[in-house]
Amino acid sequence: MRPLLSRLSLLPLAAVLGTGCLVSTGPDTPKDPCSPNPCTQGDKTLCVNEDGNARCLCKQGTVLRPSGVCEPITTANCPEHSGDSSEPDDCLSRAKVLATENASRQQSIEPVGDYDFFRIDGTLNTVYSVTVEPGQGSLMPRVDIFDKEGLWITSQDGRPKAQVGFKARATGAYYVRVSHSPMDASAATGLYSLAYSSLGQDDHGDASDKATTVVPDVGGATSPVDHYGRLEYGQDVDWFSIAVTQGSTYRIEFRTDRAVPSLAAYTAQDVKTPFLTTRNSYVEITAASTTTLYLALYSAQSEPGSYVFQAFRY
Numbered sequence: 001m002r003p004l005l006s007r008l009s010l011l012p013l014a015a016v017l018g019t020g021c022l023v024s025t026g027p028d029t030p031k032d033p034c035s036p037n038p039c040t041q042g043d044k045t046l047c048v049n050e051d052g053n054a055r056c057l058c059k060q061g062t063v064l065r066p067s068g069v070c071e072p073i074t075t076a077n078c079p080e081h082s083g084d085s086s087e088p089d090d091c092l093s094r095a096k097v098l099a100t101e102n103a104s105r106q107q108s109i110e111p112v113g114d115y116d117f118f119r120i121d122g123t124l125n126t127v128y129s130v131t132v133e134p135g136q137g138s139l140m141p142r143v144d145i146f147d148k149e150g151l152w153i154t155s156q157d158g159r160p161k162a163q164v165g166f167k168a169r170a171t172g173a174y175y176v177r178v179s180h181s182p183m184d185a186s187a188a189t190g191l192y193s194l195a196y197s198s199l200g201q202d203d204h205g206d207a208s209d210k211a212t213t214v215v216p217d218v219g220g221a222t223s224p225v226d227h228y229g230r231l232e233y234g235q236d237v238d239w240f241s242i243a244v245t246q247g248s249t250y251r252i253e254f255r256t257d258r259a260v261p262s263l264a265a266y267t268a269q270d271v272k273t274p275f276l277t278t279r280n281s282y283v284e285i286t287a288a289s290t291t292t293l294y295l296a297l298y299s300a301q302s303e304p305g306s307y308v309f310q311a312f313r314y
């Protein structure tokens, strides 16, 4: 989503909303999509409930191959070699559990090409931060994050250290992989220390259907409401919604003694393509129709920070 937003960043501040009607959604009906277990194909029989949807994973002792098949773990798909006491840990299925927050763990990347996997048992909507600092040796650490099926989420290369944040979009396992960064062409090995911490729950949802509702104050209000938010990690996006009335103008004012985030604005009619992106201390939008306006706040530099804004209607 980020590249699309930045490409549109030169659009004017004042923009006109499209026409259309409000989209309403019914109440959620909680049910267990894994009962009965719909996962019956081959060895992909482990069912997990992800946000109300069933997801089929490879059963214990097997590893997902690019072909989609679950293969029993062998030295061919999970290399074994000498090294530190955590070996073998070169694949997801042999990840070592990170159970204690803020506890520094010492390991090494050795021999050349070593991968070290770790597992964090994540809680829905909680943000985690992983830091890897190299010790003696010439290691330039790279940290990759994968979800429970091994789908890549994010990565960070760093010197002197690599720090990466991610949000658990489901309760379950997340995997951390440490390796020597390919950005450094040398065949480095070396010691490193790794620690992770929980940064708490993300304060605002990441999509239009999880947006926080903002009721704007009347323009000129003497004590307008402050709306607080945090970008807990660099890639966080916080969504807000405002019910707007045709002909009214809405002004969003950021406090400049905090970080001013980038803003992308959408209508209920198209929550994929922003009609406006900008980064400014204020934004004014006039509604051409009565609809829902969505605002997505993020850091174009992928930097965490906190922000405060006020919303007015004229």
Ligand SMILES: [Ca+2]
Pocket: 083, 087, 088, 089, 090, 114, 115, 116, 117
């Ligand atoms: Ca390893």
Ligand SMILES: [Ca+2]
Pocket: 202, 203, 204, 229, 230, 231, 232, 236, 237, 238
């Ligand atoms: Ca947030």
